[in-house]
Amino acid sequence: MLKANRISVLGFLILLGACGGGGSDSNNQPGDPAPALGGVLASGVPPGFVAADSQAFAVAVTWEKAPVALSLNNRAIVRFLSVDGLDIEATLTRFSLYHATMGHGSIRESEMRFTQLEPGVWAVDSVYFSMGGAKSSWVVDVEAQSAGRSGKARVSIDHEIL
Amino acid sequence: MKYSKTVLLLILSFWILASEKLLACSSCGSGAADPVVLNPLERQKLYLGLSVQSGFRDFDHRGELRPDYGPEQQRRLEVAFAQRVSPTLFVSLDGGLGENRRGSRVKHGLTDTTINSRWNAWTQDVTKPWLPQVQMVLSHRFKTTRSVQDAREENYLDSFGAGYDETFAGTDIWFGMWPLMFGGSLLFSKAWESSTKSGRLEAGPSRKAIATLGFMPFEEWKLIGGAIFDRRGAIRLDDHELPESDKRSQDLFLTWESLLKGTDNFRFSFVKKGAFGSHKNAVLMRAYTLAWLRTL
Numbered sequence A: 001m002l003k004a005n006r007i008s009v010l011g012f013l014i015l016l017g018a019c020g021g022g023g024s025d026s027n028n029q030p031g032d033p034a035p036a037l038g039g040v041l042a043s044g045v046p047p048g049f050v051a052a053d054s055q056a057f058a059v060a061v062t063w064e065k066a067p068v069a070l071s072l073n074n075r076a077i078v079r080f081l082s083v084d085g086l087d088i089e090a091t092l093t094r095f096s097l098y099h100a101t102m103g104h105g106s107i108r109e110s111e112m113r114f115t116q117l118e119p120g121v122w123a124v125d126s127v128y129f130s131m132g133g134a135k136s137s138w139v140v141d142v143e144a145q146s147a148g149r150s151g152k153a154r155v156s157i158d159h160e161i162l
Numbered sequence B: 001m002k003y004s005k006t007v008l009l010l011i012l013s014f015w016i017l018a019s020e021k022l023l024a025c026s027s028c029g030s031g032a033a034d035p036v037v038l039n040p041l042e043r044q045k046l047y048l049g050l051s052v053q054s055g056f057r058d059f060d061h062r063g064e065l066r067p068d069y070g071p072e073q074q075r076r077l078e079v080a081f082a083q084r085v086s087p088t089l090f091v092s093l094d095g096g097l098g099e100n101r102r103g104s105r106v107k108h109g110l111t112d113t114t115i116n117s118r119w120n121a122w123t124q125d126v127t128k129p130w131l132p133q134v135q136m137v138l139s140h141r142f143k144t145t146r147s148v149q150d151a152r153e154e155n156y157l158d159s160f161g162a163g164y165d166e167t168f169a170g171t172d173i174w175f176g177m178w179p180l181m182f183g184g185s186l187l188f189s190k191a192w193e194s195s196t197k198s199g200r201l202e203a204g205p206s207r208k209a210i211a212t213l214g215f216m217p218f219e220e221w222k223l224i225g226g227a228i229f230d231r232r233g234a235i236r237l238d239d240h241e242l243p244e245s246d247k248r249s250q251d252l253f254l255t256w257e258s259l260l261k262g263t264d265n266f267r268f269s270f271v272k273k274g275a276f277g278s279h280k281n282a283v284l285m286r287a288y289t290l291a292w293l294r295t296l
Helices: A002-020 B002-018
Strands: A056-065 A075-080 A091-099 A112-119 A121-125 A138-146 A149-156 B045-060 B066-069 B075-084 B089-104 B105-110 B115-122 B133-142 B166-175 B181-191 B194-198 B200-201 B207-219 B221-232 B248-259 B266-271 B282-293
Touching: A056 A138, A056 A149, A091 A112, A091 A149, A149 B248, B002 B045, B066 B282, B133 B282, B181 B248, B200 B248
Parallel strands: none
Antiparallel strands: A056 A075, A075 A121, A091 A138, A112 A121, A138 A149, B045 B066, B045 B075, B045 B282, B075 B089, B089 B105, B089 B115, B115 B133, B133 B166, B166 B181, B181 B207, B194 B200, B207 B221, B221 B248, B248 B266, B266 B282
């Protein structure tokens, strides 16, 4: 019987070891998630800008101050250039937050307000983050039209959201 | 001191050796698979479980703990019914109601519905205790309720489901003829693409490994516990993989269940999610479940 017990414990330990190993885990070298979906870095795109999937524009998003979760007091400035770095006029049509590492969007997007500050520069007020996140875990999908062409770019939010 | 330790070990050994054989499975009561399982001579079983989940915190993609912005407490009333369709096969249907709380705000909703099946590929035999019970598991969870994908309430209080359909398949191996019983389950899943306001979402495939140890400290009562190793691949949105969106967590569970004959039975489970090891895009929380089971 004692032998049977030993076999049981040994078997359990083998199973435990087998279950714990393996996997395709990738945070052994933790890094910031790079923007995906649309946003591509094209040659000639100025630093800090992301080219739209259609190459209709390049866009950069800056924050008036570090954004915070569960607040409408977040303001983003959206600046458009051509993919060659030239000034262009563009119409911001959508500014959509996405928590890229958790796989879901935010809420209260209908409360956001878009204001054109100058040709190619827009302010987005009342941006609401439904939860916090590490630097670059939140991204924003920017959709706009320029010279009759529409495009979409995913821009990383390089702030920790608290 | 030396003698009292020896006596204690002897009593414990006798207790374990004298216990009855346990017909169960390695994922039974783990909270990581179908909640109601039929033993060989049972034809139908009803399950009613009430769980309370609290202590939520999030592990981010770097494995760092962060405050959780969702409900502070979740309560779930789970109803399941199992029906035997052949001597070696049974199916069960599982659904329920949820309650999410944060401060004084409360929201209620239906939870996702799951249909499960278990096929006994190999049944245990007292004359061959080294051969385990082998069950094949096939389940499908239907997206039947609102999820974090289409939530409208602050703190996701109106989110009660996963947000996508998912099919699970795997095997459950249980060495239940030894005085100290043990087993393991390996469940794989495929999440089906779902249309969300942000695009076409496809959660990554998952692999759930469960290692379980059990014994009967008292007649007609069983105690099982173990570890759950949960892995999920990266999310795809509009066919693009989201970097660093894969998930990893290790959980612990402990279940105390009555095995009374000819009457109702009860099960109490404790699950600690994010219990040990390193985690990624995972939740830290504890869950207590009290369940009532009636064999019909």
